Structure formats: C-alpha cells, structure tokens
Amino acid sequence: MLLSALFWIILGVIVLVVATALSVFIRKQGQNGERQAQDDSSPIYASGVYSLIRRSPRKELQEREPPMQEIQSVLSAPDAAAIANGSAQQYLDEWRRVANISINNIEKGDKEGIQTYKYQVPPKCQRCCAMFAGDAYVTREQLHNHVQLIPPFHLGCGVELVTKEAWNAGAENAAWTPILPVHGKYLTPEWRSVVKL
16 A cells, blocks of 8 residues: 555656656747747857858858949959950859859858868969968858958959868868968958959
C-alpha cells in the first residue's frame, strides 16, 4: 500500500515537472518569434546556433551602379575616349554582368558557409586593381560591412570574386595576404577609371 502511494506521488511529480518544462518551452518560442519579428531590420539573422545567414549585397551593389549619364560623360573625356572601345551602354552592361557574378558567388558562398574570397584579376585590370591580385583575400564579414570591396571597381572591370578555401591553398601554392584598410579606409580604384571591354 505504501509502495503504491509512493509510486503515484512520484508519477505526479514527474508529470508536474514535464508540464512545467513544456510550458516554459512554449513561452520561450513565442518570445523568440516576437524578438525575431522586431529584429527583421537587422542585416544578420541567426540560423541555428553556430551559423549566420547574411543578406545578399544585391541592393547595395545596384545603388553603387554609376548612372548612364555619368558613364557617357566619363567616356567622352579625351583620355578615356582614347582607351574606351565600347559605348556607354556596353560599359554599363559589363558593370552589371560583373556585379551579378559577384552577387551570385556571394549568395552561393553564404549557402555553403564560405568565409573567405579572393579576386581573379584579368591582365587588362592589373594596373588599376593590383591590390587585389595575387594571394590577396577578403572575408565575408569585410564584404558585408564594406560593399566597395565587391567587384566591379571601375568601368570595364573584369575582376571576379571567387571563393578561397584553406584546403586549396597548398595546391595553389598560395599565401594568404589580407586586404586591410589604410588609415581606416579601403583603397579601391576610382570607378571612373576605364579599361577596354
């Protein structure tokens, strides 16, 4: 009889503890949903415990796109006219093409958890984009905070942003040289610089 009463008391305590834990869990889930709704303006979202999902830089890159009138003005200058081999529309189309490559690579990298990127600098851009050539790399955090580090950098720019992964560094015989700010500012080419398409 005593054993039976003790069993029912223990069972009642267990049910009470489980019900309390379930109530606390449900209440926390509701608060987290409200908190997330309040934080929708934040550029960084929690995804699981250890990973972050960042917003695409698409909007910021579109805002950085030079207007057609300014491109026409730059290309009509005597020094640029001697170099340029296309119309303002062709240069704007090339700007958009390179921006889309950068955006797509960043979005893909965010899905795969890529944290570092390097630049592929074509020969035509070696003079004005030398700081991005070789073993230079940039982190996703830098790209998130400093959109000016995302190509294109200038008119006719063919620089592409690609992933740089630690396990490939040995095969590429590549060092790791970070791109760092100088006096608190990242040095990037003047967008009005012109190279051939």
